[in-house]
Amino acid sequence: MAEGHAAAAAAEADVRVEAESSSQSQQGVASSRGAMSQEDCVSGIRSALNHPTARFLREQMEKSGCQVWPRLIRAATCNSAGGYASQEGIKVCCNHMTLQDEINQVIIHELIHAYDDCVTKNMNWKNCAHHACSEIRANHLSGDCHYKRELLRGFMKIRGHEQDCVKRRALMSVKNNPYCSEAAAKDAVEAVWHICYNDTRPFDRAP
16 A cells, blocks of 8 residues: 555656646636636646546556656646647646546546557657547547536437547547648548557557
């Protein structure tokens, strides 16, 4: 038990969580109703890093010989729930966070991108197929498309909801890549779908 606590403390020690100053915040960025303060958001990020899935992903990155990201996590004000950038780490958009579960999901989703960036040779985020593959994996393996979450989004389909959700959300993300047109994004998602949806690394199977 003591070893487990020591490992957790060591893991926390190599993560730096920073909140953007008000001067860094973007003007006119929409906030979710009841969004948490940056102080609570930073606290939520630290809590999310102790989530079993987040800890597992970081451990697997270490075992693969990767530098564990994020060394830097930004609690920010931005237009989406969060994001990951190579060599920069993870951004959590506090103006869209209302619950701890939402922060957990962002951290886990973005850690899967970090894992892919780390272990995939010649990963190129400007390549639509590469980006599509990581988005498919992140949406599938993070639990973003769990049935209950889809219901909260207003999607009521019972059969096949998870795959439809993964494909829909992956396409939405790739379309936002400035290097991918809408047609190129759709072609990329379709082209890599079967390989990437069934690639559950580093999990034995989808959680």
